[in-house]
Amino acid sequence: MKAKLIDGKAVAEQINGETAAGVARLKNEHKLQPGLAVVLIGDDPASQTYVNMKSKKSAELGIHSEKRILPKETTQQEVLSIIEELNNDKRINGILVQSPPPPHIDEDAIINAIRPEKDVDCFHPENVGRMLNGEEDGFMPCTPYGVMMLLKYSGINPDGKHAVILGRSNIVGKPMMALLVQKTKGANATVTVCHSRTQNIAHYTKQADILIAAIGKPEFVKADMVKEGVIVIDVGMNRVKDASHPKGFRNTGDVDFKNVSEKASYITPVPGGVGPMTIATLMRNTLKACMIQNKIR
């Protein structure tokens, strides 16, 4: 393999170390402890796992955390009252509602009910708008923020580079575009966004200095679609059938890692690339929320 591997676990650990130090400083200097509330509606096993991972990581870093596990028949109004209670709870600086909620719940309405300064997922429209406007004292959504941190900690400066983003979801593609295009240190990329309606996608991927794949198609990006030396960030996480694996499937990204890694200069593995970053950036946002709410610089 030619490419340097971008080790998401190692970067996440470094960021978590910094977060833990920040949390300790808040405790010592201000007698404050950041608090995160995670709301889970229903009993989806994957969601339960994520919620538990978030609680565990909070505990490790010294962050107070609360799980609100609600039965799947909880009404919209009941969820909204719990959000309102958490909005007014001084121990809680960050609130997130594990996605996806059951179908009878209007997820947008729930997100809109979270007070923007506690919206550590950065899904509230006010925070999304502040991000697009380039306000630096706001939040960044966890996955795109994780990608920005992977670049930064790998010594990659997007300034003047051509970043090509595959995918235009509200969770990854669009905020990724918003973050990379900003006139600010660590951004300043020329940005192209490709998606399902793009004609001749390889025409764009071949131009990428930085290629960010977030389209949910297993191993979509092939070696002949990229140029020598490209930096590849693979946000995909797809389950594909594989009889040779004990479980009958394996997880793979949106990039044909085996072949693309022979041309790339840097590449993230899947798993172990972007994945571990999302909890690290959530913890970082929770710390930031506590500092903002308590007017600490």
Place this chain on the structure above:
Amino acid sequence: MKAKLIDGKAVAEQINGETAAGVARLKNEHKLQPGLAVVLIGDDPASQTYVNMKSKKSAELGIHSEKRILPKETTQQEVLSIIEELNNDKRINGILVQSPPPPHIDEDAIINAIRPEKDVDCFHPENVGRMLNGEEDGFMPCTPYGVMMLLKYSGINPDGKHAVILGRSNIVGKPMMALLVQKTKGANATVTVCHSRTQNIAHYTKQADILIAAIGKPEFVKADMVKEGVIVIDVGMNRVKDASHPKGFRNTGDVDFKNVSEKASYITPVPGGVGPMTIATLMRNTLKACMIQNKIR
């Protein structure tokens, strides 16, 4: 000249005709009249002209309008009280503060104080975020919305086309990118954003099927920077010295119109292209605001 001219005045008139019809319908069917308040702080002559144009167009289309002309020494707190009064005024559906305010006024704080459903400029972060998220029941900012309307009324469908945007301002470049990339009818473009940090800008402009220039550099885009058949939207409005003109200057766009129009398939003139659209889209947003606030579909 080879290119078809996109006549902004004609398109604006068409849109204004539709707006006037919508206003008349509201009056007849619901006994409602949309209302727009324009706040001007200080006595900048250009700003006064803009404010008067908006009032005049409102009157023409049957929209109630109020001008609030405040002396330049008005305090931040006084402006905020006026915004609050207008927020609570049922006759007023749209509020805009003419930009730029005097330097002692915090423009962001004023914009943030406008109730989002009355923010017809679409500058409030909540509206910016809703636009990026692709929510269709929100506002679009006047200039980018005007560009989208110019394309639509010229029969140009951006779907699958490569739209290259020059500039990343919060008023034009970034919202333009947000609107063109959406998964929705009239959008669906592959979007590239170039700016002051872009290397070899001609590499990108030459690829453009649709080129949107909003960088504020007179006649920056030359004929050798575009391909045959490109669609050119020139958002620029620059004053350049010209001894041959009676006033000693002339207004020009960001595109070398004379030469680029020989290669383009469509092009907007400056003036008379994007300019006339911005008041038309403001009027449209005011009508929409009235309908939303009164729950009329």
